[in-house]
Amino acid sequence: MTLVTARTGDPVVKAHNLVKLYGEHRAVDGIDFDIQPGETFAMLGPNGAGKSSTMKMISTVSPVTSGELRVLGLDPAADGRRIRARLGVVPQEDILDMALTVRENITVYARYFGLSRTEARHRADELLQFVQLADRADDQVRPLSGGMKRRLSIARSMVNNPELILLDEPTTGLDPQARHLLWERLYQLKRQGVTLLLTTHYMDEAEQLADRLVIMDRGRIVTEGTPRSLIETKCSRDVVELRFGEPALGTDDPDDGAARAETAAAHLRLRSERLPDRVLVYADDGDRALAGLAEHDVSAASTLIRRATLEDVFLTLTGRTLVE
Amino acid sequence: MSSSLTASSITAGGLARILEHLYVRTPAKYRSVLVSGVVSPAFFLGLLGLGLGSLVDERQNGATTLGTDGYLEFIGPGLLAISAVLWAFGQSLWPTAGEINWDRTYVLTAATPVSTAEIAVAHVAWIAIRFTAAAVLFTMVLAVAGAVASWWAVFAPLAAGATALVLASIICGFTVRQENEDTFPMLLRLGAIPMFLFSGAFFPLSGVPAAVGWLARVTPGWHGVELCRELAQGSVDSHSFVHVVYFVVVGALGMVYAVTGFQQALSEA
Amino acid sequence: MLPSTASRPATAHTGQTKVPGLFVGMLRVFEHNLISYRRMWLTLASGVFEPLMYLLGMGYGMGSIIGDLSFRGDVVTYAAFIGPGLMASSAMNGTLFDTTYNFFFKLRESRQYDGMLVTPLTIGGLVGGELSWAVARGAIYSAFFVLTLIGLDLAEPLHALSAWPATLLTGWAFGAVGATLTSYARAWTDFDIMELIVQPMFLASTAFFPLTVFPEWAQSIVWATPLFHAVDLTRALALGTAGWSDLVHVAYLVVMGLVFGVLARRRLSRLLLE
Numbered sequence: 001m002t003l004v005t006a007r008t009g010d011p012v013v014k015a016h017n018l019v020k021l022y023g024e025h026r027a028v029d030g031i032d033f034d035i036q037p038g039e040t041f042a043m044l045g046p047n048g049a050g051k052s053s054t055m056k057m058i059s060t061v062s063p064v065t066s067g068e069l070r071v072l073g074l075d076p077a078a079d080g081r082r083i084r085a086r087l088g089v090v091p092q093e094d095i096l097d098m099a100l101t102v103r104e105n106i107t108v109y110a111r112y113f114g115l116s117r118t119e120a121r122h123r124a125d126e127l128l129q130f131v132q133l134a135d136r137a138d139d140q141v142r143p144l145s146g147g148m149k150r151r152l153s154i155a156r157s158m159v160n161n162p163e164l165i166l167l168d169e170p171t172t173g174l175d176p177q178a179r180h181l182l183w184e185r186l187y188q189l190k191r192q193g194v195t196l197l198l199t200t201h202y203m204d205e206a207e208q209l210a211d212r213l214v215i216m217d218r219g220r221i222v223t224e225g226t227p228r229s230l231i232e233t234k235c236s237r238d239v240v241e242l243r244f245g246e247p248a249l250g251t252d253d254p255d256d257g258a259a260r261a262e263t264a265a266a267h268l269r270l271r272s273e274r275l276p277d278r279v280l281v282y283a284d285d286g287d288r289a290l291a292g293l294a295e296h297d298v299s300a301a302s303t304l305i306r307r308a309t310l311e312d313v314f315l316t317l318t319g320r321t322l323v324e
Numbered sequence: 325m326s327s328s329l330t331a332s333s334i335t336a337g338g339l340a341r342i343l344e345h346l347y348v349r350t351p352a353k354y355r356s357v358l359v360s361g362v363v364s365p366a367f368f369l370g371l372l373g374l375g376l377g378s379l380v381d382e383r384q385n386g387a388t389t390l391g392t393d394g395y396l397e398f399i400g401p402g403l404l405a406i407s408a409v410l411w412a413f414g415q416s417l418w419p420t421a422g423e424i425n426w427d428r429t430y431v432l433t434a435a436t437p438v439s440t441a442e443i444a445v446a447h448v449a450w451i452a453i454r455f456t457a458a459a460v461l462f463t464m465v466l467a468v469a470g471a472v473a474s475w476w477a478v479f480a481p482l483a484a485g486a487t488a489l490v491l492a493s494i495i496c497g498f499t500v501r502q503e504n505e506d507t508f509p510m511l512l513r514l515g516a517i518p519m520f521l522f523s524g525a526f527f528p529l530s531g532v533p534a535a536v537g538w539l540a541r542v543t544p545g546w547h548g549v550e551l552c553r554e555l556a557q558g559s560v561d562s563h564s565f566v567h568v569v570y571f572v573v574v575g576a577l578g579m580v581y582a583v584t585g586f587q588q589a590l591s592e593a
Numbered sequence: 594m595l596p597s598t599a600s601r602p603a604t605a606h607t608g609q610t611k612v613p614g615l616f617v618g619m620l621r622v623f624e625h626n627l628i629s630y631r632r633m634w635l636t637l638a639s640g641v642f643e644p645l646m647y648l649l650g651m652g653y654g655m656g657s658i659i660g661d662l663s664f665r666g667d668v669v670t671y672a673a674f675i676g677p678g679l680m681a682s683s684a685m686n687g688t689l690f691d692t693t694y695n696f697f698f699k700l701r702e703s704r705q706y707d708g709m710l711v712t713p714l715t716i717g718g719l720v721g722g723e724l725s726w727a728v729a730r731g732a733i734y735s736a737f738f739v740l741t742l743i744g745l746d747l748a749e750p751l752h753a754l755s756a757w758p759a760t761l762l763t764g765w766a767f768g769a770v771g772a773t774l775t776s777y778a779r780a781w782t783d784f785d786i787m788e789l790i791v792q793p794m795f796l797a798s799t800a801f802f803p804l805t806v807f808p809e810w811a812q813s814i815v816w817a818t819p820l821f822h823a824v825d826l827t828r829a830l831a832l833g834t835a836g837w838s839d840l841v842h843v844a845y846l847v848v849m850g851l852v853f854g855v856l857a858r859r860r861l862s863r864l865l866l867e
Contacts, residue, residue, distance in 0.1 A: 022867070059711050061866050085713045095708035099629040108625045112618075112712035160712075352782055359785065364792060371796035375806050376655070383660050390658065506636070513639045521650030531657025532650070 010073055012037050012164050012195045013058055017067035020053045020219075027053040029219030030067065035164075040186075040196040042210035044203070044310065046320070049216040051199035052092065055168050058197070059089050072163060085113060088162030092169050094149040096141045096156075103128065103137040106156050113160040120159075127155035131185060147178025154185065165189070167198040171205060183208055203310035215314055222317045227310060235308040235316050236271075238286030240293070242300035243278045257300065264296035273315055280315070282308070360411045361458025365403040366465055372526070373399045373471070389528055392557060393473075400471030401556035402525030404462055404480060405548035408455055408488040409523065413516040415451045416495035417508045423447070424500060424589055434590045444496070444586035445579060451492040456485030466556065474558020483555055486571045487548030493578030494544075500585040519545040544574065615721070618714045622722025623729070625709075637730070641737045644683040648741065651675055651801070662803060665834045673747040677756055677831035678800030680738040681823040684731050684760035685767045689791065691727035692771030693784055700775060706865055716862040724772060724854070728764045735760035748831045756830035763823040766846040769853035770819075776860035798824045819849055 011034035020028035028050040035041040043051040056062035058071055060080035069076055071083045096105050103124045110120035128134045131151035136144065144152065150170065157165055170186070171179040186209055190196060200206055206213050207227045214224040223234060244257035261279045265272035270289055273280045279300075283289035286305035315321055347355070377395035384390060392398040424430055430443050459481035466472050466480075498511070522529070522536060523545030529537040540546045551567040554560050630637060652672030659671045699705040709719060739757050742748040748756075774787055797807075798820040804812055815821050826842035829835040 061707070061710050063866065081713045081715060084711055087711065089711040091704075091707065091711075093704070095704050097625075097629060097705060098703065099632070104628055108628055109708075109712060111621045111624060112709065112714050114617075114713070347786070355782075355785065359789065363789065367793045367796055371793060372801065375797070376659075376802050378806055379662075379802055380658050384658060395658075506633070509636050510639050513643050517643055517646050518650075521646055521654070526651065527654040527658055529654075531654045 010037075011035055011070075012072060013041075013197065014070040015054075015068070018054070018057070018064065018069055019066045020050070020057060020062065021065045022053075026219050028057070028065075031214075031216070031219075031221045033214055033221065033224065035195060035197055037163075037195055038193045039211045040190050040198070040209050042206040042213035043197070043199045043216055044201065044206050044213055044314070045199075045216035046201055048218070050219040051216055052168055054216075055166050055197070055199060059087055059166055060084055085160065086163050088157030088160065088165035090150075090153045090157045090165065090167045090170060092172065094153045096149060096152060098140070098142050100141065101138050102133060102141060102144070102152060105141060105152060106159055109156050110159045115159070123159055124155075127158055130158075130188075131155040132181075145178070147174050147181060150174060150178070150182060151185065154182075158189075162194070164195045164197060167196065169199055169201070171200070171202065179205075203314075206310055213310075215310075215317065217314075217318050217320075223313070230310065230313050231308050234313045236282035237284045237308060238282075238289070239306055239308050239312055240281040240283060240286050240289050241278050241304040241306065242281065242293070242298070243302045245301040257298070260296070261293060261298045261300070264293050264298045267296060268292045271316075273319075275321065280312070282312070282316070357411070357454045357458045358461075360414065361407055361455055362461045362465065365407045365462055368403050369396075369400060369465070369469060369471070373403075373469070389530065391528070392553070396469065396471050397473065397557065398553070399526060400466045400469065401477075401480060401552040402523070402549045404459060404466065404484045404556075405487050405552040406520055406523060406525040406545065407462070408459070408484040408548055409491060409519050409545045410516060411455045412451065412488045412491035413495060413512060416492045417499055417511065418505065420447070420496050420499045421502070421505055421508075430586075430590060440587045440590050441583045443590070444583040447586070448489065448493045448496050448579065448582055451496075452485050452489035455488040456481050459484040472556045474556065476555045476558045476560055480552050480555045483551040483567075484548060486575070487544050487552075490544045490571055490575040490578055493575060493582045497578065497581035497585040500582075500589040519543050522546075523549045525549045544571070547571065615715065615717050618718025619722035619725060621714065622709070622719060623726050626723075626726040640687075641734060644679055644734065644738055645741060647679050647683075648672065648676055648738075648745075651679070652747075655801075664803065664828065664832055667832060667834060669832060670747070672745070673832065674803075674828070675801060676738075676742050676745075676747045677828040678798070678824045680735060680742070680756065680760055680831070681763050681827040682795055682798065682800050682820065683738065684735055684763040685795075685820055685823060686791075687731040687734055688724075688727040688764040688768035689771045689787075691730065692724065692768045693775050693778075693787065695727075696723065696772055696775040697778055697781070697784070700861075700864070706861075710865055716858060716865065720772060720854075720858045720861055724765065724768050724857075727768045727771075728761055731764035732757075732761050735764075742831060749833055752831050752833040755835075756827045759823070759827045759830055762843065762846050762850070763827070766819065766823075766850035766853075769850045769857055772857035773853045773860060776857060776864055794818050794820050797821075800824050819845065822846055 013035040015033050017030050018028055019030055045051055057064050060076040060083050072086055074083050106124035107120040110123055128137050131154055171182055212226055215222045242261050258274055258279050262272050265281045271282045281289055373396045380395040390398045433443055434440055463480050522540045529540055547567045547570050551564055554564045652675050656671035661668050661670055662674045735757055739753045742753045743750045797815050822842040822845045826839055829839050
């Protein structure tokens, strides 16, 4: 159903051995990827993985330290302005001008892209319609909710009909309802053929929106693929979650239950991962695994069998959780 | 560093480094009141009091327009009162709005057995108390500079503190009634600047149109300047009593204005 | 629902995109400010009164106890003496305030500059546009000041007009310094130090009294400060006593504006494009 390999046509973004250094710190440590026209590409990883630095290099506001980067076929170092003219950028924190109205926030930016005042106004009204803020057009920005501000940021990023929109953690800090509304709008964009690059540390977001993704950790790409293929190849189908109650006072080994579960999993030839509050056991058949664990005298306070997610992929690949 | 520097040499660079160190070492909460209450009026005293003063004294030469021996004695106590005016404006607008709207500490305090009226009075008083402490220092500066002629001057910091208190009560009452901060720059321009210029700190009000003079005489700034000057000169008389009565009456009214404003703001918050 | 153009294929765009140049970029930044301040015109307009009150208060009030003063041999009233001095000081204050507090807010608090730089706008356009806005704002205030000097008969109309460009130069030179300071500032409180330097400079600048009042050693210190040059130049023009030697003042301010302008651009580029 989803395309893993590149579609025809030149990639919108192409990075080869891309490196970004801040002093001694290797924020991006030699990454390779390409983004094809029309696809939604996600970068997934915890804070400090190098996602935002990569985004900044693509939007040409941060110079490349070494390696190769082509955006829309152009070199960011030489053609920054030309690239920016064709990009839309939605920053992580909404940078909106509080002295302006909702509509003016778009028209003022439109002028930076060379639109005439009439074009700018026309375009602003279209975009406000699209992000469902038309009725707030003449309002001040300050009282808008977090979700509305983010939608306004997205509308503003689209003012120049960008060929590529960069979204840096678009739903961080939003409540579930606002997130779903935003996803729906992004999905609309995607259907219209706009290329999207988004960073996120939410697995469900990547699973919902991305055609293809890379998982980043400490400046490197750990793996790449479609959300489904990653779950299938890098993890198991199911995950059994076992939680153990607080150890009784005076017990010799407080982690007795968790330790026994790990040993049992090893006996069953299943991979397990121990977290501070629970033990995860990876299995293609969750029910059978749970039954097997019970035979080995593993008795957890609570158990849960669920489908594996990208979170599990990340944990499997790095041994760490995404949101810490 | 060149070897010619000895233990007793003084260089601009060295002084600047030590001053910067002292500045950085002084906690920010003391810094602002020291700057507003001591350093800044001292700049005025040194540059206008001495610089402009030499011109004024040359021209006045024995005339009685100023009512003091020289310009330094005239402007010195005036600066004490006028810095109270600027301090009261400075603290009662943005910082006061900030404590109510952003920090919301008072919203929390109001939820304890403390009354809103107590919060309002304490807030205004704290502005005046901090200034009074700085005013003690500046009065010493005045004494050292020779701008003080009487022991009555020990009460001058209290007079300056009263100026700050009365003004702060009124402005805080205004601030807590505002929906946003857009009106603040206007108040500075139409309130603080005229009061700074026309309270008689720099020149006697005989030099301005009578209407401006009478308008100035109803402001706390003018009463503060006059009282501070009378105390510094030791020319305490019935006029001084009028200033004290003014401060008591207007201060009480201002406090009521502030208290009702705080009550309104904190019940809505 | 979505504007139809949004589905345009990537390649169709190439070559058609308008990329505004440096000057256009500056204009856009200027326009952005104009729109932002549109609702605050009352605040802006009230800014006119501040220097006026200084002029009336100090000029006539102080004038009543000082009388006349001589400047380069001409005897003038105290109000005529102080008027151009206050005009130069207010030109400095206006742009310095704009390029410090307002710049810092957009640089660090609202981070608006980050948002503006992901458009075709360049750092040069950004700094140039912000600076020219600050200077233009000051120019309007100075223009009112010129009219006041003429209206109160404190200067010959043509002389007063000739002092106007000097205030633009002053505004630009101090604006460049302000922008540079902003690039070094870590927190709001850092600007307190600036105020501690600006205030004595203002009081000593000869805006209020002639240089000859100072003892000799202090005169050379005052001479070294930029505001002295701005005040002396503006006053010489407004009182019609300017000569070739005043080009020293112009040179001082031009060099200051250029050096700090370049420095500000470089510093801000390092901060914003890291």
